[in-house]
Amino acid sequence: MEKIYVHTFKAAAQLSKAVPRTTDEAQYNVAWPVACALVHRDVGLEQVIEESLDDLRVLDMMKRLEFEVDPALEAQFPARRLAWVEIWLKDGRRLKSDVYAAAGEHTDRVDLSWIEEKFRLRTAPILAPERQEEILRMLETGLDCSVRDVVSLLNNM
Secondary structure, eight states: OEEEEEEEEHHHHBBOOOOOHHHHHHHHHSSHHHHHHHHHHSHHHHHHSSGTTTTTTHHHHHHEEEEEHHHHHHTTTTTTOOOEEEEEOOOOOOOEEEEOOOOOTTTTTHHHHHHHHHHHHHHHSSSHHHHHHHHHHHHOOOTTTTTTHHHHHTTTT
């Protein structure tokens, strides 16, 4: 990939594009997660922990990113947070994506199975499947559990 143009709304295009030094900086950055998605096809815990912030492939990809405000997408913000991507390949070809919104927006009407699947995916690097199921069971059936009980269970992982 020679250059990647991300066309989006103004508030997104104005987010930090600096090389992150901390996990918080990685999460409140627009370039880091886009570069991670292009390099690793994912943006999860493994991509935002501080040990990963020196990933040379991601850092190189960040240099190829440009963020541009698309007036049509800006007009739909904040009701919809949209983007599309244009990739210029080294051989001169240009690839364009459709317009997308990130999954899980408040208007998506996500169901319990979607939430559970995301929980399993995002906690897989740090929780064994049996621990994941234990937490899910507690959250699904333990409506009388206190927040302190849930936090205690999580802290003892």
